[in-house]
Amino acid sequence: MINIAVFASGNGSNAVNIYNFFKNHPTISFKIIYCNNPTAGIISKAKNLNIECRVFNKNEWQNGIVKTELIDKKIDFVILAGFLWLVNSDIIKAFENRILNIHPSLLPNYGGKGMYGDKVHHAVIENKENESGITIHIVNDKYDEGKIVFQDKIRVETNETIEKLAAKIHELEYKNYPKVIENYILNYKIL
Numbered sequence: 001m002i003n004i005a006v007f008a009s010g011n012g013s014n015a016v017n018i019y020n021f022f023k024n025h026p027t028i029s030f031k032i033i034y035c036n037n038p039t040a041g042i043i044s045k046a047k048n049l050n051i052e053c054r055v056f057n058k059n060e061w062q063n064g065i066v067k068t069e070l071i072d073k074k075i076d077f078v079i080l081a082g083f084l085w086l087v088n089s090d091i092i093k094a095f096e097n098r099i100l101n102i103h104p105s106l107l108p109n110y111g112g113k114g115m116y117g118d119k120v121h122h123a124v125i126e127n128k129e130n131e132s133g134i135t136i137h138i139v140n141d142k143y144d145e146g147k148i149v150f151q152d153k154i155r156v157e158t159n160e161t162i163e164k165l166a167a168k169i170h171e172l173e174y175k176n177y178p179k180v181i182e183n184y185i186l187n188y189k190i191l
């Protein structure tokens with residue numbers, strides 16, 4: 001089996017969606033959730049679904065403990081799903097081209113430090129954009145700058161609200177992220 005670990009910082013609806021997609025998968029196994037926020041909604045969701053959920057702190061993230069655990073657990077791919085900390089170069093080196101992230105805009109627009117979740121949708125509406133979307137990309141050591149593997153667009157209506165836009169973007173994420181992860185992993189070739 002090819003093992004994945006999913007990292008989430010908040011509500012974790014994408015993490016749950018990814019779990020449901022892979023739970024009976026013949027070759028890809030959803031092993032564990034890693035969460036950096038002790039008050040995140042994903043923690044109780046994981047408990048209800050009987051998914052192992054490891055809550056970790058900044059020190060464990062920065063001094064290599066999380067990386068060592070991932071290697072010990074034989075994790076092959078790391079999936080970021082609403083995870084808000086920058087991934088340090090140590091982890092990127094250990095999992096080069098094997099970390100994917102999803103971002104709720106059409107990168108390179110509305111990306112970078114501090115651009116996440118509703119803040120992105122707020123900026124898109126403020127700037128009167130007529131389209132937005134999602135970007136799935138390989139993670140490097142800068143926020144939202146790694147190679148793009150998938151994008152999909154939606155229209156932003158003239159009377160759009162943050163809530164409505166966030167809901168549409170989430171639907172797009174649920175529909176696409178698991179399939180893109182599956183496709184990426186099954187076609188992955190060591191460079």
Ligand code: GAR
Nearest residue numbers: 011012013014082102103104116117
């Ligand atoms: C998702 O929309 C994801 O794209 C976004 O956070 C949301 C998490 O929702 N990620 C970022 O903004 C990363 N910069 P969820 O916790 O319900 O999956």
